[in-house]
């Protein structure tokens with residue numbers, strides 16, 4: 001049996017985008033509403049302003065949650081300092097970072113160790129390592145503001161962000177997803193501003209993209225984004241369910257190449273070059289041990 005999800009997030013304290021969603025879904029009912037975090041902009045606006053933002057966001061979110069047969073489930077984002085400020089959201093159910101919560105007969109978790117075939121994972125960060133190996137029912141995330149559907153994973157792009165220099169606002173969109181036992185899921189992108197769909201002929205295996213940040217495929221525009229996720233995913237593939245915590249460059253490169261049915265031209269050599277200088281990428285998921293092996297970086301952005 002399929003379940004109908006409304007998935008949204010990353011509005012960063014803005015209520016206008018939430019009102020647009022509310023007006024858009026007037027007569028509709030969903031099984032669940034999922035919010036992937038960044039309810040506020042505590043990180044930039046400060047914790048005190050974020051408390052006020054949360055106050056303003058809450059009633060609109062409650063109106064949206066009223067369209068859920070079961071409930072709204074949500075997580076904090078990095079811009080919310082992951083909830084580390086003096087307020088709480090009084091609507092919906094927070095998805096726990098330890099174990100699962102059951103809502104309307106469906107189990108949800110924010111805990112990677114609690115993922116099981118019938119569990120829906122909700123994280124703010126992308127968790128690159130799970131891109132090619134995910135054993136849950138569905139995974140919803142956000143953070144990058146770059147939407148993507150790949151297998152059971154949907155990154156819901158963004159609802160609203162404000163450009164730091166100009167103060168100009170960008171409005172994006174949200175998604176309606178029918179989660180079924182077997183992907184592909186039926187996914188509908190809905191704009192509250194501008195969100196474009198991209199199907200890259202070179203990088204289509206990495207998913208369908210929805211964003212407004214570049215004029216084209218994210219990976220064509222910013223190859224390091226691809227390299228990071230391939231590095232994390234290949235490392236995880238080599239070490240998951242093993243005792244290993246270190247791998248050699250050659251192993252990582254051949255594993256990453258094998259993750260493709262048809263790798264883009266030059267991928268193997270470009271990836272090998274990235275791995276060779278991985279310590280120079282501040283967002284890299286991996287770094288090097290003293291003896292030159294690869295391991296998970298202590299401060300990996302989104303491993």
Ligand SMILES: [Zn+2]
Pocket residue numbers: 010011012037038077079143144145
């Ligand atoms: Zn965000």
Ligand SMILES: [Zn+2]
Pocket residue numbers: 200201202203217218219220221
């Ligand atoms: Zn591309």
